[in-house]
Structure formats: C-alpha cells, structure tokens
Amino acid sequence: MQISNEEKALIVFGGKIISSNESPLPYSGMYYYYYEDHQWVPITVEQHNVELMPRVGHSFLYDPRDEHVYIFSGQNANEPMSDFFVYNILKKKVTWAIADVRVEGGPEISFTQRSTIDPFRREIFVFGMHTKKGKREASTENSFWVYFIDKKKWVELASRKSSGVDEPCPRFAHQFVLDTKNKIHYLFGGNAGTERLNDFWSLRFYKVQKEDVIKQALYFIRKQKFLEMSVDDKFGALRYLQACLAETLDQYDEEQLKDFRSLTSHLFNTSMDAERNKFIKIRSTVYETLLKFFPSSIKQPEENLLDLITEK
Structure with a gap:
C-alpha cells in the first residue's frame, strides 16, 4: 500500500x-x-x-x-x-x-x-x-x-x-x-x-569515488614498478617506495597498509634472475586487476575463446 x-x-x-x-x-x-x-x-x-x-x-x-x-x-x-x-x-x-x-x-x-x-x-x-x-x-x-x-x-x-x-x-x-x-x-x-x-x-553504503578508483589503480601500477626496480636498483626502489608509492596509500585500508609494509622485504632478495622470470606473469595479473575498474563494454570478453570452439 x-x-x-x-x-x-x-x-x-x-x-x-x-x-x-x-x-x-x-x-x-x-x-x-x-x-x-x-x-x-x-x-x-x-x-x-x-x-x-x-x-x-x-x-x-x-x-x-x-x-x-x-x-x-x-x-x-x-x-x-x-x-x-x-x-x-x-x-x-x-x-x-x-x-x-x-x-x-x-x-x-x-x-x-x-x-x-x-x-x-x-x-x-x-x-x-x-x-x-x-x-x-x-x-x-x-x-x-x-x-x-x-x-x-x-x-x-x-x-x-x-x-x-x-x-x-x-x-x-x-x-x-x-x-x-x-x-x-x-x-x-x-x-x-x-x-x-x-x-x-x-x-x-559508501560509494567509491572516482578519485579513490584512480588512487587504487596507481597503487597497483607503482607497486609493480617498485618490484621491478628492486631487482637492479635497490636504493632507487627504496626512494620510489617512500615517495611515489606511499602517496597512493589509503590510510584506512588495513589490508593495503599490510601489503605496503611487506614490500620492503623485496629489497633484500638476492635471487634476481628468479624475480625477473616472474615479471611477465605478474604484469598480466596487474593488467587483469586494472580491467576490473572498467565496464565490460570496453574491455576484452571474460570468456575463454577455447570454450567458443565447437567440435564438428
């Protein structure tokens, strides 16, 4: 009524x-x-x-x-x-x-x-x-x-x-x-x-603002850049972590803060070749994460192309 x-x-x-x-x-x-x-x-x-x-x-x-x-x-x-x-x-x-x-x-x-x-x-x-x-x-x-x-x-x-x-x-x-x-x-x-x-x-409900989405995307991108810098330029990576990556943090997101604090461990990693081999796979993961911020109409299909092939 x-x-x-x-x-x-x-x-x-x-x-x-x-x-x-x-x-x-x-x-x-x-x-x-x-x-x-x-x-x-x-x-x-x-x-x-x-x-x-x-x-x-x-x-x-x-x-x-x-x-x-x-x-x-x-x-x-x-x-x-x-x-x-x-x-x-x-x-x-x-x-x-x-x-x-x-x-x-x-x-x-x-x-x-x-x-x-x-x-x-x-x-x-x-x-x-x-x-x-x-x-x-x-x-x-x-x-x-x-x-x-x-x-x-x-x-x-x-x-x-x-x-x-x-x-x-x-x-x-x-x-x-x-x-x-x-x-x-x-x-x-x-x-x-x-x-x-x-x-x-x-x-x-709290609606995510456009500025927050941009900040999250920047965090993923700069985090990947830091990981790659930490292999060949550890001092440069440290400065990048403290200046560029830190400014994208959400101070109220405990999970993100915990992830940020754990990044310093990569500065002491000595297996450089093993880290380089991971970059292509990690970059793909970052790319897939960033796609979540975009509507389905402007990104690639989520279905596996192999599933669309029909056997004759």
Whole structure:
C-alpha cells in the first residue's frame, strides 16, 4: 500500500481475497482509496507490452517526485514472477514494463523480498531472496541489488547463502526500510526458514569515488614498478617506495597498509634472475586487476575463446 498526496488517495495492489469462496483463492487487483471522500474505486490498469498480473509477495514502491509506483516480482498461483512495471498514478497506466528482469541483468526469480526506494538518488534497493521449488524445497540468501531508475540498470551489491559474524543471516518476510535523509537502511526480523527472527540491523553504503578508483589503480601500477626496480636498483626502489608509492596509500585500508609494509622485504632478495622470470606473469595479473575498474563494454570478453570452439 502506498499513499499519493497528489491524487489524495491510498493505492493498493495485489493480495489474496481471503473472504472468497473460490478455490484457489483469487487475487486482488488495483484500488484507489480517496481519503477525503472515504471511497474505494477499483482501477482498470491501461496495459503496456506486458500484462500486469495480480500477485502476492511483491514489491510495491512509490516515488513522490514524479507520481510513479514500481511493481516487481511476487507470486501468482504458486508461480514466482520476475517481471517489472512502472505505473503512472495520475494517468492510471503502465508506462514501462519488462517480462523478465534477468534479461536486463537483474536478480533471480524470488518472492517476499523487501525493497526500498531513494527518490532523490533515483535508486531502488532489493534485499533478500527466497525461491521455492515444489512444496518443500526452498532457498534463501542474502541477495542485495540496486536498480538505477534513470539508467534502467541492475547491479548486484552482495549475494551470500550464509552470513558472517558482522552481518544478518539470510531471511525472508522481514521488515526493511530506508532513511532517505541519512541514507541508512534498517532491517528487522523475518523468517530464516528454521526459526523466526527478532534481530535488528542498520546498513549504510559508501560509494567509491572516482578519485579513490584512480588512487587504487596507481597503487597497483607503482607497486609493480617498485618490484621491478628492486631487482637492479635497490636504493632507487627504496626512494620510489617512500615517495611515489606511499602517496597512493589509503590510510584506512588495513589490508593495503599490510601489503605496503611487506614490500620492503623485496629489497633484500638476492635471487634476481628468479624475480625477473616472474615479471611477465605478474604484469598480466596487474593488467587483469586494472580491467576490473572498467565496464565490460570496453574491455576484452571474460570468456575463454577455447570454450567458443565447437567440435564438428
């Protein structure tokens, strides 16, 4: 359920009609409740290229800045759905739709996931994935996705079937809300499959800035240059380590600081020929590491070319 101040109405979509005598229970469509007139009005949705089917366990998000709601996933007749709809509240019609978000690089089919929207950044967050095959076999994982509304692009932030010490365990049917001012998500409760949960978590995302990416790339490149200098010019390598490589360090990255401190050991390595033989392989590793900073559209394919050859 969402509320539109512009339309002065509550908007409800989906759910099962429990009072019905039909079997199986039918699903509810879309209704507007005009709170000033105390009146419910059923809405016939003007369809797009994909039919907006009634459902349960779906995500239903409201963007007050342009009076749109976003509807996706859920379940109809025990069949999980992976479609996605953008619905214009004022025009009462679907303005954009896709039958399967996986085609656009989105998450796998699931239901009872929880979603939030940041209307200021134009981003949708989806947490939790619960899939079910048959009546008993089910799978739950900590799947976390973000959807960039303007770019129509899905990005997976995290996916784990188990949890670490400092993160919540996989769950479904939980509460998940976003403080849009402070950009903090809050997670409460849910069902872990074997038990009902009563825990409470907060989550804040930090976006990597362009300057940080450049700094990381410079660290990898200059580290490789230092390693090669340390074979033939140890004093020059030491000066390069202290001046050029040190300035690319992230003082808050403990793993990088530990790696930096270990580099001095190469100044005392006397097996120069063995080190030179490693350079070609290490340079390839550095190259592959740097490619991770670039989108797939401007770098070589990740697939092995040998796998593309078919036997006749």
